[in-house]
Amino acid sequence: MTSLLEVRDLSVSFGGVKALSGVSFDVKAGEIFSIIGPNGAGKTTIFNCLSGLYRPTAGAIRLEGRDLVGLPPKDLATLGIARTFQNLGLFEHLTVMENVLLGRHHLMATSLLGNALRLRSTVREERENRARVSEILEIFSLAREADTPIGVLPYGVRKLIEIARALAMEPKLLLLDEPVAGMNHEETHRISEAILDVRRRHGTGMVLVEHDMRMVMTISDRLMAIDFGQHVATGTPHEIQNDPRVIEAYLGRAA
Amino acid sequence: MHVPMNLSATSVEAPQVVAASVSRPLARPPASIGWGLLALALGAIFVLPFVASDFWLSILNYAGIAAVGAIGLNLLTGNTGQVSLGQPFFMGVGCYAAAFAGQDLGLPLPVWLAAAMLMGALVGGLVGPFALRLRGQYLVIVTLGLVLIGLHLWQNLPWLTGGANGRSVLIAARLGPIDFSALSVFGTTLARNQGWFILIWLCALGAGICVLNILNSRSGRALMAIRDREMTASVIGISVSRTKILAFVVSSMLAAAGGALYGGYVRYAAPTEWDLLLGVQYLAMIVVGGTGSVLGSVLGALFVTLMPQVVKLASPYLPFVSFTPGDGGIVSLFALNQILFGLFIIAFLMFAPRGLAGLVPRRRGRPPTPKP
Numbered sequence: 001m002t003s004l005l006e007v008r009d010l011s012v013s014f015g016g017v018k019a020l021s022g023v024s025f026d027v028k029a030g031e032i033f034s035i036i037g038p039n040g041a042g043k044t045t046i047f048n049c050l051s052g053l054y055r056p057t058a059g060a061i062r063l064e065g066r067d068l069v070g071l072p073p074k075d076l077a078t079l080g081i082a083r084t085f086q087n088l089g090l091f092e093h094l095t096v097m098e099n100v101l102l103g104r105h106h107l108m109a110t111s112l113l114g115n116a117l118r119l120r121s122t123v124r125e126e127r128e129n130r131a132r133v134s135e136i137l138e139i140f141s142l143a144r145e146a147d148t149p150i151g152v153l154p155y156g157v158r159k160l161i162e163i164a165r166a167l168a169m170e171p172k173l174l175l176l177d178e179p180v181a182g183m184n185h186e187e188t189h190r191i192s193e194a195i196l197d198v199r200r201r202h203g204t205g206m207v208l209v210e211h212d213m214r215m216v217m218t219i220s221d222r223l224m225a226i227d228f229g230q231h232v233a234t235g236t237p238h239e240i241q242n243d244p245r246v247i248e249a250y251l252g253r254a255a
Numbered sequence: 256m257h258v259p260m261n262l263s264a265t266s267v268e269a270p271q272v273v274a275a276s277v278s279r280p281l282a283r284p285p286a287s288i289g290w291g292l293l294a295l296a297l298g299a300i301f302v303l304p305f306v307a308s309d310f311w312l313s314i315l316n317y318a319g320i321a322a323v324g325a326i327g328l329n330l331l332t333g334n335t336g337q338v339s340l341g342q343p344f345f346m347g348v349g350c351y352a353a354a355f356a357g358q359d360l361g362l363p364l365p366v367w368l369a370a371a372m373l374m375g376a377l378v379g380g381l382v383g384p385f386a387l388r389l390r391g392q393y394l395v396i397v398t399l400g401l402v403l404i405g406l407h408l409w410q411n412l413p414w415l416t417g418g419a420n421g422r423s424v425l426i427a428a429r430l431g432p433i434d435f436s437a438l439s440v441f442g443t444t445l446a447r448n449q450g451w452f453i454l455i456w457l458c459a460l461g462a463g464i465c466v467l468n469i470l471n472s473r474s475g476r477a478l479m480a481i482r483d484r485e486m487t488a489s490v491i492g493i494s495v496s497r498t499k500i501l502a503f504v505v506s507s508m509l510a511a512a513g514g515a516l517y518g519g520y521v522r523y524a525a526p527t528e529w530d531l532l533l534g535v536q537y538l539a540m541i542v543v544g545g546t547g548s549v550l551g552s553v554l555g556a557l558f559v560t561l562m563p564q565v566v567k568l569a570s571p572y573l574p575f576v577s578f579t580p581g582d583g584g585i586v587s588l589f590a591l592n593q594i595l596f597g598l599f600i601i602a603f604l605m606f607a608p609r610g611l612a613g614l615v616p617r618r619r620g621r622p623p624t625p626k627p
């Protein structure tokens with residue numbers, strides 16, 4: 001089985017500070033792969049490299065064998081990488097529908113001139129994409145909120161909308177940065193179900209960064225633990241839970 | 256082998272699903288301008304010329320010209336978040352392009368208007384990449400410089416602009432058999448102000464509808480995404496610099512259309528028309544009217560153009576206004592206007608950040624736009 005995503009010896013330094021040193025991992029299509037580690041371990045740094053916001057100091061990132069290092073964020077989105085943000089990346093003054101439609105921007109092709117004149121192609125494209133977004137919103141039970149501006153919605157709902165938008169991009173690889181941070185048990189369950197549902201329906205490969213260990217251990221196929229920008233261990237949830245190196249990184253050296 | 260992503264596959268293999276969802280109210284794209292508002296606007300455009308006095312028509316004509324430029328600026332500043340002082344420069348570009356095409360070459364209305372818009376878009380497209388590549392408010396500085404360069408340029412291109420003395424702009428407002436300068440209705444020939452009112456406000460309506468269409472489309476959502484979160488916009492696949500430049504081009508194009516209408520209406524243009532104060536006034540229009548709102552641009556243009564006239568009418572009843580030195584007043588009419596202008600801007604920013612448009616009850620509006 002070939003890998004969807006290959007990351008080899010990824011290193012990032014900011015000035016003299018090494019945020020990541022030589023991290024390697026693979027994600028297979030349809031796999032839920034989680035990255036765990038204490039705060040500051042480098043999890044979000046990996047995401048920022050994968051979405052083109054940081055340029056790695058060294059190493060390779062390949063999506064379906066294609067090298068991604070140095071490409072701007074826009075191109076990575078077009079090639080099939082979508083992400084959500086730890087602190088939410090929604091457009092607060094736009095409605096839920098408009099936010100999720102924006103995920104489909106790169107799948108739409110009409111020009112500004114065509115849009116201004118509201119040509120038939122524009123109306124058709126708009127109608128088709130709104131229909132598609134309506135379906136996605138229904139999967140997330142958000143159809144009722146479609147025309148509500150983001151600014152008035154609660155935090156938990158916004159987290160779901162961001163996942164819905166990432167999904168609307170029709171990605172090959174979905175990067176979820178702390179999707180259940182700050183959520184209660186019920187909301188966490190709702191998001192876990194949504195993530196599993198996405199995988200079941202679309203076979204999307206996913207990389208998950210999350211501190212909620214119960215959630216991570218339940219839905220992940222494999223995990224990678226990192227600490228201080230370095231690889232600690234990779235394995236199944238069972239292997240990771242019983243790995244002495246991981247336990248040490250989290251709990252400190254056993255007395 | 257990896258399992259292909261099949262979101263698109265579902266819509267391909269099951270067109271009936273799409274068709275079914277189209278019938279849902281959710282899936283229908285909103286009409287950009289409501290029929291009610293369109294009827295109201297058209298009614299006003301064709302009734303007002305027969306009701307309003309010649310004097311007020313001329314004032315409303317200036318307001319309509321301002322509305323065209325303000326609609327453009329609001330797309331750039333209110334919707335894309337890029338503040339510009341450059342409207343006067345592009346109005347100049349449009350005015351001289353129209354004068355050259357319409358007067359020097361003797362070409363008709365559609366051609367001089369198109370020439371003006373094309374030149375506005377072209378110059379905007381040339382300047383845009385330099386002004387918009389960096390984040391932050393560099394555009395304010397670049398467009399400020401642009402207006403100053405323009406003032407110098409207009410003084411020194413006598414073959415085009417008439418130099419410091421200005422030039423006549425005698426361009427035909429004729430569209431096929433219709434001559435807006437002497438419109439004939441049921442055998443009566445209308446005054447110039449009446450015909451130009453219809454022409455100018457039809458242009459403003461056209462600009463408004465096009466911008467509303469943009470805002471309700473792929474392109475418009477990209478603009479607003481950049482305004483709200485530039486980095487996220489790039490991560491979801493929007494080309495940030497390209498999109499900003501497009502907004503700047505549209506804004507410049509509409510300013511140029513306004514400049515062409517201004518020249519044609521006034522029949523004369525001096526280089527000093529396109530000064531920095533005008534650029535500030537355009538910003539004031541969208542702040543007072545409502546940032547990010549097309550209706551706001553129009554209301555703001557009306558407000559900024561009509562206010563001095565209202566103050567002038569009221570001034571004889573205000574004891575503190577002086578008309579001649581030594582008549583006991585403490586403030587001249589000009590100064591009073593400047594003071595009120597400033598006070599209104601501050602008042603709107605503090606008490607009605609969504610501008611006049613925010614005070615209008617809405618049936619189904621855009622979500623609120625951010626405070627400027």
